[in-house]
Amino acid sequence: MKQNLALYGLLLLMISSGLISCGNSFNVFSPDQDVAFGQSVRDEILANTFEYTVWNREDYPEPYHVLDSITQEILNTGSVKYKDRFPWELYIIENDEIPNAFCAPGGYIFVYTGLMKYVHTVDELAGVMAHEIAHADCRHSTSQLTKQYGISIILQLILGENGAFIGDLTNSLITLGYSRQNEKEADSYGVTYLCNSGFEADASKRFFQRLSEESGSFTMPTFLSTHPDDGSRVQNIEKQSLEMNCPRPSQTIEKDLRLIRLFLPDYSL
Numbered sequence: 577m578k579q580n581l582a583l584y585g586l587l588l589l590m591i592s593s594g595l596i597s598c599g600n601s602f603n604v605f606s607p608d609q610d611v612a613f614g615q616s617v618r619d620e621i622l623a624n625t626f627e628y629t630v631w632n633r634e635d636y637p638e639p640y641h642v643l644d645s646i647t648q649e650i651l652n653t654g655s656v657k658y659k660d661r662f663p664w665e666l667y668i669i670e671n672d673e674i675p676n677a678f679c680a681p682g683g684y685i686f687v688y689t690g691l692m693k694y695v696h697t698v699d700e701l702a703g704v705m706a707h708e709i710a711h712a713d714c715r716h717s718t719s720q721l722t723k724q725y726g727i728s729i730i731l732q733l734i735l736g737e738n739g740a741f742i743g744d745l746t747n748s749l750i751t752l753g754y755s756r757q758n759e760k761e762a763d764s765y766g767v768t769y770l771c772n773s774g775f776e777a778d779a780s781k782r783f784f785q786r787l788s789e790e791s792g793s794f795t796m797p798t799f800l801s802t803h804p805d806d807g808s809r810v811q812n813i814e815k816q817s818l819e820m821n822c823p824r825p826s827q828t829i830e831k832d833l834r835l836i837r838l839f840l841p842d843y844s845l
């Protein structure tokens with residue numbers, strides 16, 4: 577019992593300390609549990625064909641090829657902590673009304689066709705994907721779960737059997753959003769990833785700018801991905817890119833965006 581109390585105190589201290597940075601915030605879950613959560617989310621999405629039309633790779637090899645290439649370029653920058661530990665699976669969801677992507681814990685990336693339609697350049701697309709990859713790599717979802725569930729349940733998780741509990745938590749995970757701090761970190765790490773890639777590091781700022789100007793005309797998803805604009809995100813992305821002296825690559829793979837769009841329903845070039 578004394579040991580439990582000591583552990584309780586330690587947990588309380590760590591949770592309240594607020595010493596937060598990507599991947600270092602207190603998280604009671606292991607990276608393998610992030611993957612287990614992500615698999616549950618993926619399985620639910622793939623099984624829910626009423627709500628999600630997921631393109632299969634055999635029918636849409638070209639768009640998958642382009643998005644896989646973007647993902648690999650981001651993962652190969654050397655800045656993604658869980659590059660080799662998370663599976664980084666990618667899926668395209670057909671829904672032209674949702675200009676978004678999300679990444680479930682453990683690196684399960686979902687990109688809506690609406691995002692591919694909405695971006696103006698491949699670099700913008702890479703910017704949004706880098707932001708989502710950062711959410712998974714920083715393990716934001718399970719950090720949020722850790723905060724949300726409080727110490728007693730966390731102790732139960734540590735000290736008891738946790739297999740079934742993981743399943744129960746998946747539903748909570750789906751309804752949890754990210755904190756403003758999470759969004760800031762994902763923006764920042766997104767720029768860091770892209771600064772070491774062939775993409776324009778601050779291209780996502782144009783996406784966020786347009787999104788905040790036009791958000792009234794879209795149905796924005798709340799599922800695992802929110803993009804609240806506190807007015808400083810665009811400036812922060814731009815500032816960091818300048819401070820890091822990120823190169824400004826030319827738009828050499830613009831043709832790939834055209835290639836993706838050839839496969840989008842109801843889109844004319």
Ligand SMILES: [Zn+2]
Nearest residue numbers: 759762802803
């Ligand atoms: Zn986000």
